[in-house]
Amino acid sequence: MPEITVDARGMACPGPISALTRAYRNAQNGDIIIVLATDPGFKPDVQAWIEKTRNELVSLTEEGGVIKAVIKVTAKK
Amino acid sequence: MANRVIIVGGGGGGAILANLLQPHGFDVTVIDKSTSHFFQPGNLWIAFKGVSPEKFLRPIPSLLKKGVNYVNDEVVSVDLNERRVTTRSGRSYEYDFVVLASGAELDYSAVPGHRELLERFGDFYSSPENSLKLWNTLRGLKEGSFVIGVADPIYKCPPGPHKGAFLASELLRSRGLAGKVKVVLAVPVPHAYPSKTVADILEPELKERGVEIHTFFTVNEVDNRENRLVSLEGEDIKFNVAVVVPPHRGPSYNISPAEVKDQSSYVKIDKYTSNVQGFDDAYAIGDCTNAPTSKSGVTAHLQAEVVAARLLGYDARYSGRTNCPIITDGKGTFVISDYDHPPIKVRLSRFKRLMEDLFVATYWSAVKYPEFWSPIFKAYFDATDEFIRRGEGW
Numbered sequence: 001m002p003e004i005t006v007d008a009r010g011m012a013c014p015g016p017i018s019a020l021t022r023a024y025r026n027a028q029n030g031d032i033i034i035v036l037a038t039d040p041g042f043k044p045d046v047q048a049w050i051e052k053t054r055n056e057l058v059s060l061t062e063e064g065g066v067i068k069a070v071i072k073v074t075a076k077k
Numbered sequence: 078m079a080n081r082v083i084i085v086g087g088g089g090g091g092a093i094l095a096n097l098l099q100p101h102g103f104d105v106t107v108i109d110k111s112t113s114h115f116f117q118p119g120n121l122w123i124a125f126k127g128v129s130p131e132k133f134l135r136p137i138p139s140l141l142k143k144g145v146n147y148v149n150d151e152v153v154s155v156d157l158n159e160r161r162v163t164t165r166s167g168r169s170y171e172y173d174f175v176v177l178a179s180g181a182e183l184d185y186s187a188v189p190g191h192r193e194l195l196e197r198f199g200d201f202y203s204s205p206e207n208s209l210k211l212w213n214t215l216r217g218l219k220e221g222s223f224v225i226g227v228a229d230p231i232y233k234c235p236p237g238p239h240k241g242a243f244l245a246s247e248l249l250r251s252r253g254l255a256g257k258v259k260v261v262l263a264v265p266v267p268h269a270y271p272s273k274t275v276a277d278i279l280e281p282e283l284k285e286r287g288v289e290i291h292t293f294f295t296v297n298e299v300d301n302r303e304n305r306l307v308s309l310e311g312e313d314i315k316f317n318v319a320v321v322v323p324p325h326r327g328p329s330y331n332i333s334p335a336e337v338k339d340q341s342s343y344v345k346i347d348k349y350t351s352n353v354q355g356f357d358d359a360y361a362i363g364d365c366t367n368a369p370t371s372k373s374g375v376t377a378h379l380q381a382e383v384v385a386a387r388l389l390g391y392d393a394r395y396s397g398r399t400n401c402p403i404i405t406d407g408k409g410t411f412v413i414s415d416y417d418h419p420p421i422k423v424r425l426s427r428f429k430r431l432m433e434d435l436f437v438a439t440y441w442s443a444v445k446y447p448e449f450w451s452p453i454f455k456a457y458f459d460a461t462d463e464f465i466r467r468g469e470g471w
């Protein structure tokens with residue numbers, strides 16, 4: 001199961017979600033995408049993205065100002 | 078012997094740089110595969126107002142100062158170690174400094190069905206010809222929906238699709254079709270515009286004009302048989318006429334070493350100095366680079382000034398400043414930000430629309446005589462930089 005890490009630290013909104021979109025385009029069901037971001041807007045954005053796309057948010061954590069979203073790709077057609 | 082500077086591309090960035098350097102005794106050569114320069118924002122006027130494409134086209138040599146060499150040829154490779162640029166006709170050029178200013182390339186083969194969509198309807202991104210085609214297409218649209226979609230979050234002029242939506246709704250209203258043809262704008266980001274601050278200004282204006290907005294919609298397929306756009310996020314939108322902003326890429330010509338290109342082929346540069354990563358005699362400016370700022374004519378222009386100053390021995394740096402205009406039917410605003418500050422809240426006003434119209438009117442002169450216009454632009458940028466630093470709108 002490939003794991004793709006997207007380092008979007010330092011990127012302003014909507015950089016992190018755009019980086020996730022680009023990674024998602026190349027991903028397949030079963031893949032794990034990990035996004036690291038420092039923009040506070042990323043938290044609500046990634047939750048909204050999950051709701052829209054119906055992929056699985058495995059975890060969403062924050063440590064030392066870095067937000068980490070672990071996403072399991074399940075909804076690609 | 079004068080320093081030989083080769084500039085690849087005579088668009089906004091390349092032509093301004095050539096004109097800034099020529100008076101200082103550089104031996105400047107601009108290589109462009111095209112014989113004419115087209116003012117890309119003009120595409121919107123062709124597609125939605127029926128303005129003649131000739132208004133936005135000028136022969137490249139007419140925009141270059143006397144003394145700048147112009148070569149009409151396509152660059153096929155740039156060897157940064159050997160300091161050599163090679164063209165399609167087989168010629169090669171040695172340089173002391175090279176500046177890549179070849180713009181972004183549009184990829185119509187990345188999204189299935191996209192090329193066919195372009196051939197059916199035209200668009201307002203690729204060329205004056207395709208913009209004219211869209212104008213003619215819209216002439217035949219009497220009911221249903223006109224959809225503007227985006228295939229990748231990184232594209233030139235971030236407000237481009239929004240400007241298209243505003244102008245399309247204005248056009249339809251003027252033809253008495255406001256209730257009959259719906260304008261739909263689909264964007265890949267969570268809000269109506271990439272920056273939430275700007276989205277908050279634009280969204281009510283778009284809604285007021287009846288524009289339907291879809292967020293998190295990254296076009297992934299065009300189904301030309303059933304006339305629908307399918308998104309990466311799993312939604313679809315039906316259309317009668319649609320335009321999709323294609324994925325953009327960096328240069329397709331060969332550059333060695335290959336590591337100076339990123340995954341999307343953009344040239345990796347130092348975002349402040351525009352130096353190609355690892356080379357102090359090579360620069361890249363404008364839409365062909367990976368600088369983390371908007372792909373816009375303003376960026377290309379400001380980077381050209383920085384490179385010119387650096388070649389003259391000054392320690393100039395680009396702040397990442399953007400000034401992307403957004404126009405509605407009658408009003409205007411700007412997306413103003415830099416590397417360290419997100420866009421600020423800039424009110425829509427008639428005065429800013431006038432500022433944009435004035436800028437458009439001065440474009441050709443600003444390309445040919447940048448030394449005259451630079452102090453005027455600089456005064457404006459300095460004054461508005463203050464607002465960015467304070468995080469205030471105006």
Ligand SMILES: Cc1cc2nc3c(=O)[nH]c(=O)nc-3n(C[C@H](O)[C@H](O)[C@H](O)COP(=O)(O)OP(=O)(O)OC[C@H]3O[C@@H](n4cnc5c(N)ncnc54)[C@H](O)[C@@H]3O)c2cc1C
Pocket residue numbers: 085086087088089090091108109110111113114116117118119120121150151152153178179180181201202203233234237330362363364365372373374375376377400401402
């Ligand atoms: C619809 C639309 C609206 C826009 N509105 C605005 C706006 O309001 N404000 C703003 O600031 N920006 C706007 N832009 C963006 C702006 O036009 C571009 O960002 C700007 O033109 C970039 O300049 P450049 O010099 O990097 O590239 P370009 O102007 O694209 O020039 C690149 C040049 O390189 C040449 N070239 C390419 N490859 C080769 C090769 N292999 N060999 C030789 N020559 C080559 C091309 O022929 C071209 O002449 C808009 C763009 C569009 C499409």
